[in-house]
Amino acid sequence: MIAALLEAVGDAAAVLSYDEDRTFAALSLSHFGSVGSSRLDWSGAEVLRSSPTFAGGELQKLLRELGRLDELAVVFWGNLAVPSLALEAGLVAAHADAILECCSECWVYLVDSGVLIEFQDGEGFTAGRVSR
Incomplete structure (x- = not known):
């Protein structure tokens, strides 16, 4: 599935090196604790939106509302x-x-807006501001 995604977007996407991944994770994911093995602990965070929907249209809506x-x-x-x-x-x-x-869980970090969107299949989306 990810290969098909990369083929669809072509050179417009950059596959991050390990060091690049860790740098962006330090700016986003690392600001949160975890619940279980992979869910983020949003307690104490500025949660902007939560949605039990787990469809692409909801991700599109969140991206438009919370970032550029x-x-x-x-x-x-x-x-x-x-x-x-x-x-x-x-x-x-x-x-x-x-x-x-592509997977049952993913996170989208909007770099300029400082917003992190978490997707958990079966649970939906949570979006919040990353404290800087």
């Missing part, structure tokens, strides 16, 4: 063997269904 479609977005996958991607948020929105089909 022309800003850099980093997609982290629940499977650590899959490299993170950096691409324009508009491309994440355009390929939201494909992104959500």
